[in-house]
Amino acid sequence: MQRTSFSSRKKGCGHRYIYRYQDIWYIPTRIQNIVSFQKHFQAKDSDIIIASLPKSGTTWLKALTFAILNRKCFPPSQNNHPLLSSNPHELVPIFEYNHYVYNQIPDLSILPEPRLFSTHVPFHSLPDSITKSKCKIIYICRNPFDNFISFWLFVNKIVPPSLPKLSCEEAFERYSNGINECGPFWIHMLGYWRASKETQNKILFLRYEDLKGDINFYLKRVAEFIDCPFNSEEQSNGVIENIIELCSFEKLTELEVNKTGKFIQKFENKDFFRKGVVGDWVNHFSPWMIEKLSKVMEEKFGGSGLSF
Numbered sequence: 001m002q003r004t005s006f007s008s009r010k011k012g013c014g015h016r017y018i019y020r021y022q023d024i025w026y027i028p029t030r031i032q033n034i035v036s037f038q039k040h041f042q043a044k045d046s047d048i049i050i051a052s053l054p055k056s057g058t059t060w061l062k063a064l065t066f067a068i069l070n071r072k073c074f075p076p077s078q079n080n081h082p083l084l085s086s087n088p089h090e091l092v093p094i095f096e097y098n099h100y101v102y103n104q105i106p107d108l109s110i111l112p113e114p115r116l117f118s119t120h121v122p123f124h125s126l127p128d129s130i131t132k133s134k135c136k137i138i139y140i141c142r143n144p145f146d147n148f149i150s151f152w153l154f155v156n157k158i159v160p161p162s163l164p165k166l167s168c169e170e171a172f173e174r175y176s177n178g179i180n181e182c183g184p185f186w187i188h189m190l191g192y193w194r195a196s197k198e199t200q201n202k203i204l205f206l207r208y209e210d211l212k213g214d215i216n217f218y219l220k221r222v223a224e225f226i227d228c229p230f231n232s233e234e235q236s237n238g239v240i241e242n243i244i245e246l247c248s249f250e251k252l253t254e255l256e257v258n259k260t261g262k263f264i265q266k267f268e269n270k271d272f273f274r275k276g277v278v279g280d281w282v283n284h285f286s287p288w289m290i291e292k293l294s295k296v297m298e299e300k301f302g303g304s305g306l307s308f
């Protein structure tokens with residue numbers, strides 16, 4: 001394991017060091033959790049797993065997938081829908097943040113099927129039982145320009161008040177060199193991108209920008225992919241529109257649970273929502289940053305077919 005220090009910020013995000021495990025950088029406790037997840041998780045063919053790099057639109061995709069999957073017991077227009085009282089991260093827990101923590105080995109076999117999980121682990125580090133079973137993965141990807149801005153501003157929100165904020169330049173150096181939590185971004189994105197091309201019907205690769213552009217189309221795409229397509233009655237009864245409305249940025253941010261609630265005692269739910277737009281990076285990037293990140297993306301993504 002290779003170790004790097006947050007040199008100019010001794011306790012970055014409360015942790016002095018991040019470590020590289022299977023080519024990806026993490027804080028130490030996360031690695032313990034991932035090892036446990038890799039060792040113990042037994043996938044079922046009916047499982048659905050949402051995968052992403054942090055700050056790519058995970059919260060939104062969780063809300064949408066949960067609402068699609070559970071629409072028979074929880075119609076989206078119902079005023080006691082779980083999404084009205086719980087943050088999407090509570091409803092769709094993350095393996096390495098919620099299940100495989102504190103050296104516990106949870107019995108996930110008792111959960112009702114289909115089980116809905118999520119992870120920030122890259123494709124190459126997923127347990128064999130996920131890659132070898134028929135379970136499905138939905139990956140959400142976001143333009144690295146916006147992904148970086150969202151990430152940097154989020155990190156500064158969760159930094160303890162006693163520690164200095166991370167400057168945009170310093171955060172950018174780390175991100176563009178691939179040395180930030182869950183980075184390098186290109187390894188993460190390309191791993192799922194290539195796997196989605198190689199394995200038919202196993203991975204649905206989505207872009208945040210595409211969802212913003214035509215949510216109706218992609219909602220139906222997700223529903224078909226997880227074998228829950230909308231029938232014509234649902235289509236004419238406005239179920240699709242109701243789910244879109246229920247999971248919209250505007251709706252979720254007005255809910256009390258997302259204004260004042262907390263996720264795993266560490267994160268304020270409100271911090272998962274900021275602007276929810278495409279292209280906010282233009283308000284933060286200076287010319288040298290545009291040049292550098294464009295170059296990195298050209299170098300890493302060139303020839304892969306992945307573009308933004």
Ligand code: A3P
Pocket residue numbers: 052053054055056057058059060146149150151247248249250252272273274275276277280
């Ligand atoms: P911004 O910081 O650019 O606003 P993640 O969920 O992976 O942590 O990603 C967070 C990003 O998704 C944030 O982007 C957040 O505002 C945006 N987001 C959260 N909920 C959303 C929703 N319902 N619709 C669209 N974007 C959403």
